[in-house]
Amino acid sequence: MSERLRAAAEEIWHAQHDHPFVRGIGEGTLDGARFRFWLRQDYLFLIEYARLLALASAKAPDLDTMTRFAGLLHTTLHEEMALHRSYSADLGIALPDLERERPAPTTRGYTDFLLRTAAIGDFVELLSALLPCMWGFNEIGLALAERGSPDHVGYARWIEMYSSSDFTALVDWLRELTDRLGAGLPAATEQRLRETFLTSSRYELAFWETAWSRS
Numbered sequence: 001m002s003e004r005l006r007a008a009a010e011e012i013w014h015a016q017h018d019h020p021f022v023r024g025i026g027e028g029t030l031d032g033a034r035f036r037f038w039l040r041q042d043y044l045f046l047i048e049y050a051r052l053l054a055l056a057s058a059k060a061p062d063l064d065t066m067t068r069f070a071g072l073l074h075t076t077l078h079e080e081m082a083l084h085r086s087y088s089a090d091l092g093i094a095l096p097d098l099e100r101e102r103p104a105p106t107t108r109g110y111t112d113f114l115l116r117t118a119a120i121g122d123f124v125e126l127l128s129a130l131l132p133c134m135w136g137f138n139e140i141g142l143a144l145a146e147r148g149s150p151d152h153v154g155y156a157r158w159i160e161m162y163s164s165s166d167f168t169a170l171v172d173w174l175r176e177l178t179d180r181l182g183a184g185l186p187a188a189t190e191q192r193l194r195e196t197f198l199t200s201s202r203y204e205l206a207f208w209e210t211a212w213s214r215s
């Protein structure tokens, strides 16, 4: 099912790869103010995203899945958010300021959508909402890593995080889980899951666009 979801969102994902913010990360040309805006908003995003992972663990259909989501929650809080904290330290942003940031409408809209889906949808729907977050960042990270970044690039740590073999393995696992739980669903259910996947994909694109144009 994950391949069909990805195919339905091709245009949106293509626009993400092509977005000047994403290209700027890869080429090392993204200006500091835009990255700074993204970093502050993404930290808020990750706090809510961590709640989503906690809900996924709570709603997991079996102990193994519950354990993996608890691990993913831990990795997000301690590794992915550590990346943001280290960039913030470099940029002179104090931790309390990072947490006190006000969410931009896109950040608010996206995290509300994710948590709403987790709260009232079933587990597969939650997975469909979550998949574009991790899979999208991994696909972008891998594409940028493959293109290679010049040595002077300050965004190398960003690219390393999202293209790492650990992050890639997590995405592979999440896709397998979606394929397993999404197998043989009625067409109307898959249609609903596709809409959820598309909504998250649109928010992913809007997140880059907001950081590009609002800062």
Ligand SMILES: Cc1ncc(CO)c(N)n1
Binding pocket: 042, 045, 046, 080, 132, 133, 134, 137, 204, 207
């Ligand atoms: C908006 C957004 N989507 C996905 C990820 C990856 O976890 C992130 N850090 N931020």
